[in-house]
Amino acid sequence: MKRVDMVVSVVFFLMGAWVLWQATMLPTFSVFGPGPEFMPNLAGILLLILSTILFVSSARSREPLPEGFIPDRAGVIRVALILLGLMVYTALLDVVGYLPMTFVYSLFMLLTMWRTRWYKSLLVAAAISGGLYWVFVMVLEVPAPRGILGI
Amino acid sequence: MMGFSVALTPQNLLAALLGAFLGTIVGALPGLGSSAGIAVLVPISFNYDATTALILMCGVYYGCMYGGTITSVLVNLPGESATVMTCLDGYALAKKGQAGKALGVAQIGSFIAGTLGVVVLMLIAPPLAEFALTFGPPEYFALMVLGLTALAGLGGGSPVKSLLMATFGLLLSMVGTDPVGGAARFTFNNVAFLNGIEFIPVAVGLFAIGELAVTAERTVDLSFGKFSLASMIPTIEEWKASAGAWLRGGVLGFWIGLLPGAGATIASFIAYAVEKRVSKHPERFGTGVVEGVAAPEAANNAATAGAMVPLLTLGVPGSGSTAVMLGALMIHGLRPGPLLFQQNPEFVWGLIASMYIGNIALLILNMPLVPLFTSILRLPYAVLVPVIITVSFIGVYGINNSSFDVGVMFVFGVLGYFFKKFEYPVAPLVLALVLGDLLERSLRQSLAMSQNDPSIFFTQPISATLLLIGMLSLISPLIRDMWDRRRRGASASA
Numbered sequence: 062m063k064r065v066d067m068v069v070s071v072v073f074f075l076m077g078a079w080v081l082w083q084a085t086m087l088p089t090f091s092v093f094g095p096g097p098e099f100m101p102n103l104a105g106i107l108l109l110i111l112s113t114i115l116f117v118s119s120a121r122s123r124e125p126l127p128e129g130f131i132p133d134r135a136g137v138i139r140v141a142l143i144l145l146g147l148m149v150y151t152a153l154l155d156v157v158g159y160l161p162m163t164f165v166y167s168l169f170m171l172l173t174m175w176r177t178r179w180y181k182s183l184l185v186a187a188a189i190s191g192g193l194y195w196v197f198v199m200v201l202e203v204p205a206p207r208g209i210l211g212i
Numbered sequence: 213m214m215g216f217s218v219a220l221t222p223q224n225l226l227a228a229l230l231g232a233f234l235g236t237i238v239g240a241l242p243g244l245g246s247s248a249g250i251a252v253l254v255p256i257s258f259n260y261d262a263t264t265a266l267i268l269m270c271g272v273y274y275g276c277m278y279g280g281t282i283t284s285v286l287v288n289l290p291g292e293s294a295t296v297m298t299c300l301d302g303y304a305l306a307k308k309g310q311a312g313k314a315l316g317v318a319q320i321g322s323f324i325a326g327t328l329g330v331v332v333l334m335l336i337a338p339p340l341a342e343f344a345l346t347f348g349p350p351e352y353f354a355l356m357v358l359g360l361t362a363l364a365g366l367g368g369g370s371p372v373k374s375l376l377m378a379t380f381g382l383l384l385s386m387v388g389t390d391p392v393g394g395a396a397r398f399t400f401n402n403v404a405f406l407n408g409i410e411f412i413p414v415a416v417g418l419f420a421i422g423e424l425a426v427t428a429e430r431t432v433d434l435s436f437g438k439f440s441l442a443s444m445i446p447t448i449e450e451w452k453a454s455a456g457a458w459l460r461g462g463v464l465g466f467w468i469g470l471l472p473g474a475g476a477t478i479a480s481f482i483a484y485a486v487e488k489r490v491s492k493h494p495e496r497f498g499t500g501v502v503e504g505v506a507a508p509e510a511a512n513n514a515a516t517a518g519a520m521v522p523l524l525t526l527g528v529p530g531s532g533s534t535a536v537m538l539g540a541l542m543i544h545g546l547r548p549g550p551l552l553f554q555q556n557p558e559f560v561w562g563l564i565a566s567m568y569i570g571n572i573a574l575l576i577l578n579m580p581l582v583p584l585f586t587s588i589l590r591l592p593y594a595v596l597v598p599v600i601i602t603v604s605f606i607g608v609y610g611i612n613n614s615s616f617d618v619g620v621m622f623v624f625g626v627l628g629y630f631f632k633k634f635e636y637p638v639a640p641l642v643l644a645l646v647l648g649d650l651l652e653r654s655l656r657q658s659l660a661m662s663q664n665d666p667s668i669f670f671t672q673p674i675s676a677t678l679l680l681i682g683m684l685s686l687i688s689p690l691i692r693d694m695w696d697r698r699r700r701g702a703s704a705s706a
Contacts, residue, residue, distance in 0.1 A: 065634050066373075073376055080383060088395050095659055097390035097397060100652045104386070107379045115372050136429040143425050143597060144626055150605065151622040155615045159606060167598040174594035189599055197256070197606050 066119035070112040077108025142173055164190035223260070224267050228566045231268040232574050235275020240283045240291040240585055241596070242427065246276035246476075246533040247639070248419040252600070254412050254540040255607035262544035263559045267566040269540060273533050274326055274516045274567070277476060278574050281318045281509060282585055285311055294476035294512040297484040301497060301504025308500050315582065317454050317502045318509040323575040325462030325510035329517025330567045332466055337553070337560075340525040344550035349661065350668050352527075353654035354675035354682070356647045359472040359528040360640060361682035366474040369637040371689055377631075381641035384409050385648020392656050404616045411539045411645045413608045413621035418638045419536075420604050421621070422628020424597060450502045457487050457506035465511030469518025471685075475531025476512040476519070483511030517567065524548055524560060529646075532639030539646040 084101035131137075150166045157165075168186035175182060238249035250269045257265035280292030285302035298318060305314040347355070364374035387398040388408025399405040461483040468479040487507035488497045497504045519531045527549035529535040541548050546556060553560055608621045631638050644651075662668035670676045 069634060069636070073380070076380075076383075083398065087397060095656055095664065097392070097395040099656065100382070101386055101397065104379050104383050108376070108383075111372055111376045111379060115376065118372065139428040140425050140629065143421075143428055143601075144629065147421065147601065147622055147625060150601075151615075151618050154605065154609070154618060159609075163598075163602045163605075166602065170598040171594055174597065185595060186598075189595075189602070193599070193602055193606065197603075 063119050063122050066122075067116055070115035070119060073108050073112035074116070077105045077112060080105035080108065139174060142170070146170060160190060160194045163193060224264055224562065224566060225569065227260075227264045227268040228271050228570045229573050231271020232275040232278075232570045233271075233577070235272035236279030236282075236574070236578065236581075236585060238272060238292075239276030239279025239281075239295070241279075242283055242289045242291050244420065244423060244600070245292050246273050246294075247415070247536055247642075248423055249276060250533050250536045250540075251412065251415040251419045252604050252607055254415075254536065254543070255610050256603075257540070258543075258610065262541065262546050263562050265540060265544060266537065266559070266563050267570075269537050270520070270563060270567060271570045273537075274322075274513055274570060275574060277326075277509070277512045277516060278319065278322055278578055279585070281315065281322070282582060285314045285318070285505070294480050294515070295508070296477070297480045297508035298505055300484070301499070301501050304498065304500035305502070305505065310500070313450070313502065314500075314505050317450070317506050319575060319578050321454065321458040321461065321506045321510040322513040323571055324458050325465060326513035326517060326571045327568060328462055329466045329469075329514040330564060330571070333517045333521055333567075334564055337521055337525050337564075340521065341550040341553040344526050347550070347674065348672075349654045349657040350672050350675040351678065353651060353658055354669055354678035355526060355528050356651045356654065358678045358682035358685075359522075359647065360644060362472045362474070362685040363532075363640050363643060365685035365688050366471060366478065369635060371686055373635070374637050374640045375686075377636055377638065378640035378644040381644025382648050382651070384414070384641075385645050386652070391649045391653045409620060409645070410612070410617055411642065412543075413617040414624045414645055415536050415539065415642050416604050416608055417621040417624030417626075418628035418631065418642065419532075420600060421625030422632050422638065424600060425625070425629040426632045428597070453501075453503050454506040457503040458510040460487060460490070461507035461510035462514040465514035466518040468511070469515030469531065470521050471518075472522050472528045475533070476515040479511040479515035479518075480508035483507040513571075520563075520567075524552065524563075525550065527552075529643060532642065535639060535643040535646055539642075542646070 080101055084098045084105060087096075087098040087101065089096045089098050146166060146169060150162060154162050164186055167189045168182060171182035171186055172179065234253075235246070235249060238244050239246065249272045253269055253272060254265075257268055260268075276292050277294055280290060280295030281298050281302070283289050283291035284295040284298040285306050288299050288303040288306075290296040290299055298314075302311075302314040302318065305311060360378045361375075364371045364378060383398075385408070387405055389395065389406065390397055396406060464483045464486060465476070465479040468474050468482060469476060484497075484504065484507055487503050488494045491497065491501075491503060493501075515531075519529070519534045522528045523534045523538060525548075527538070527547065529538045538548060546552060546559065604621065605618060608617050609615070628638060631641075658668055659666065668675075669679060
C-alpha cells in the first residue's frame with residue numbers, strides 16, 4: 062500500500078492546508094471560550110500532522126500491494142457498473158420517480174450482471190421494484206421521490 | 213422487570229424477531245456486515261418510536277453474529293468480520309461432514325454467552341450510569357476523545373489512518389452551523405449545506421454501498437455442502453471442551469466489547485488465540501476442533517452485549533455498529549448517557565429485555581431455519597445488489613425528503629469503495645461525524661469554564677484518567693509491535 066498511502070497522505074495534507082485557509086475566513090467572535098474557528102483550526106492542524114506522519118511512515122515501508130488489488134476485467138466492470146449505475150440512479154431519481162427508476166435500474170443491473178434469459182431479468186426487476194414499492198411506500202408509508210409521472 | 217412488559221408488546225416483539233431474522237441473513241451474506249445492515253435500517257425505522265427502532269437494530273446486531281457463522285462454517289467465507297475465526301475450525305469440521313456439530317456448538321455458545329452478556333449488562337449498567345451522572349463538559353470531552361482514540365488504537369488497522377479518518381469525520385461534522393455560536397461554516401453559500409451533513413447517508417454509503425462494491429470485485433460463489441441436523445449433537449468430551457471455551461470466550465468477549473473501540477471482531481480474534489493457548493493440544497486447532505468454533509462464537513455474541521454498555525450508560529459506542537446506533541438514537545431524540553436511565557427507563561429496560569428475547573428466538577429458530585437461509589443465499593449476487601441499493605435509496609431519501617442526502621450517500625458510496633480497498637477504516641469517520649457536534653460543544657464549554665485554560669482536562673481527575681486511557685490505547689499498537697519484535701529477536705538469538 063506504499064504508493065497508495067503516500068498519495069492519500071498528500072491529499073489529506075492538502076485538505077488540512079485548505080481547511081486552515083478556510084478557517085481564516087471564519088468569524089472569531091464569541092462570548093465565552095473559543096470561537097467557531099477553533100475546531101476547524103484544530104482539525105486542520107491535526108490533518109497536517111497526521112498526514113505527514115503517514116507520508117513518512119509509508120515512504121519508509123516496503124509493503125507491496127496486496128494480492129488481487131487490481132481486480133480482473135470482469136471485476137472492474139462489475140464495480141464500474143455498480144458505481145456508475147448508482148450515479149445515474151441518483152441523478153434521475155427526482156426526475157423519474159422511485160418506482161420507474163428502481164425498475165429501470167434493477168433491470169439494467171440484472172441484464173448486465175446476471176447470466177440468464179432476458180425475460181427472467183425482466184420478471185425479477187419487476188418483482189423487485191414492485192415489491193419494494195409495495196413494502197415501503199404502501200405498507201410502511203416511507204416518503205419516496207415522485208417523478209414527473211407522479212409515482 | 214418493567215422491561216419485559218415493554219419488550220413483550222406485539223410491536224416490539226415483532227421488531228425483535230424481525231431484527232434477529234434480518235440480522236441473520238445480513239450476517240450470512242458475505243460482503244455485508246452488521247454496520248451496513250443497521251445503517252440501512254435506521255431511516256426505515258423512523259416512523260416507529262425509538263424503542264422499537266433500537267430493538268430492531270439490536271436484533272440485527274447480534275443476529276449478524278449468528279448468521280455469519282452459517283457461511284463461515286458451510287462455505288469458508290466469513291459472512292461478517294466477527295466470524296472470520298470461525299472459518300478456521302468450522303469449515304474444517306464441515307469438510308469432515310460435521311457441519312451440523314460446528315453450527316450447533318456455535319449456536320449454543322452464542323446463546324449462552326449472549327444471554328450471560330445481557331445479564332452482566334443489566335447488572336453493571338445502572339451503577340455505571342450513576343457514576344457518569346457526575347460528568348461535566350470536560351469529562352464528556354475526554355470520554356469522546358477516549359472513544360475515538362480507542363477505536364483508532366484498538367480497532368485494528370493503522371492508528372494513524374484511523375485518526376486521519378476520524379479527523380476527516382470531525383471536519384464533516386463541522387459543515388453547517390457552529391453548534392455554540394451559530395456561525396455558518398464550510399457552506400460555500402449553498403443552502404443545502406447549511407443543515408450540515410447527515411450521518412445516515414454517510415454511514416449507508418460508506419458501510420453498505422462501499423462494501424457491496426468491494427465484494428463485487430470478485431464473483432462470490434456460494435456452493436454449499438450437505439449436512440444433516442442429526443449430526444448436530446456433540447459428544448460428551450466435546451461438550452466439556454466447548455463449555456470451557458464458551459465461558460472463556462464469553463467473558464473475554466464481553467470485556468473486549470465493553471472497551472470503546474474494540475468490538476465483536478477483535479473479541480473473536482483474541483478469544484480464538486487465548487483458547488489455543490490454554491488448550492492441551494494447540495496443534496489441533498485448524499483441523500476441526502469444537503473449541504476453535506465455540507470460543508470465537510461465544511466471544512462475538514458476548515461482545516455485542518458488552519458494546520451496548522458504554523453506548524447506553526456513557527453515550528460512547530463500543531464498536532462501529534453501535535456508533536451507527538448512537539446516531540440513530542440521537543435522531544430519535546434520545547441522548548444516550550446517564551440521563552437516559554433516569555428519564556427513559558422504559559426504553560433502556562425494554563431494550564435489554566428484548567435482547568434476552570432475541571437471543572432465545574435465535575437459538576430456537578436458527579437450527580431449523582438454516583436450510584431456509586442457505587436457499588436465500590443461493591440467490592445470485594446480481595439480484596441482491598439492486599435490492600440492497602434501492603432499499604438504501606428509499607431509506608436515505610425518506611429522512612428529509614431530500615435528494616441532497618441521496619447525493620451524499622452516492623459520494624460516500626464511491627469514497628467507501630476506495631477507503632475499503634486502500635484499507636482506511638471507515639468506523640472512525642462515522643463515529644467522529646456522530647460525536648463531532650457534542651465533542652465541539654463540550655470542548656468549547658470546558659474552555660469557557662476554565663477561561664481558555666486547557667489544563668482543566670488534566671486537573672479534573674476523571675477527565676485526566678479517561679484521556680490517559682485514550683493515549684495508552686493509541687500507543688498500544690506501537691508497544692505491541694516492539695514487544696513482538698523483542699520476543700522474536702530473543703527467540704532468534706536463543
